[in-house]
Amino acid sequence: MSAQSPGGRINLRLTSVLMLDANSQALEILVQVLTGFGVKAFHRCTTVVEAREVVERAPVDLIIADGRLPGIDGYDFVRWLRRLEQAPNRHTPVIMVSGHTSAADVAKARDCGANFFVAKPITPGVLLERILWVAREKRAFIDAGAYVGPDRRFKNEGPPAGVEGRRRTDLHGDLGAAVTPNMSQNDIDALMSPRKASL
């Protein structure tokens, strides 16, 4: 279901969203977009200190945070959040928003433990799409010491050849050689093309 698909619905009336951005106007833009999506409960934070107070005090259903903030940045906030001893906010989905990401911050962004990223400027279509992704999120939560957050591997194609997999779900065994020739493009097309059925 994409944000453009006309049939879908979303109900954000009972969700609470924490927004963290030092830029007051960007925060206002986010509020307007989320209000349009039906969100009623907001926590507006312009510093990490404020955001920490909120997540330590009350459960929050979604966090939208800018990575670049003066002092403690948004990436460090998410890194801290993912290491909180007490649930539930430790696992709260985080959408990071960012304008330009400096070369120095790219690795921090990758490793902070956010669920998804959105490039500024925020547009309603892209933000709604990411929110729908969060609503469908089924990735495992990984605590590996150095990294804590949602599994960054979106695709599971198994461990590389000759490497023992570390996931419980990794399949083991050798693939046999193909016993028949590859299908031709015509054969594949024939599988896909609709045919009239006579009943």
Add this chain to the structure above:
Amino acid sequence: MSTVRTTFPENRFAKLARQPGGLSLTEALSRAQANLDSIRDESAAYVDARLGEIDAALGGDGSRVEDEALRRAYGLANDVVGVAGACGLGPVGEAAYSLCGLLDLFLQGQGWDRRAVAVHLDAFHLLRREDDPAMTAAVLAGLRTVVEHTAARQGG
């Protein structure tokens, strides 16, 4: 090898968002856009104020600006990136993004190129009042080239 713990915590947001009622996606998008339009002038004024501050931080006698002022200008340009697109000033936002890339190069490599900065400041003024798509595209392409050349010169 470190110990890896894998869990599947409840996604409370997903549970709430799937409750009956709510809005159709089309309606949610159109309400959000209407709300954005209602603060269009306020956002444009914010962009203009930040552009003025960028001019003040980077305009000068042409000698290399101190790192602190570069970082301030980088932050201001990033603020413009976050707001300009939401009030119909997308090209200004793209030019601000380009300036962020340029200033980041200077901050990483201790470099400086007065002309590369000046062309961005001029572009802001032009793009703020220009709505010819061909002209806008040409200006933005020129800015990208300037940043690429600066990166190549700095070995970035």
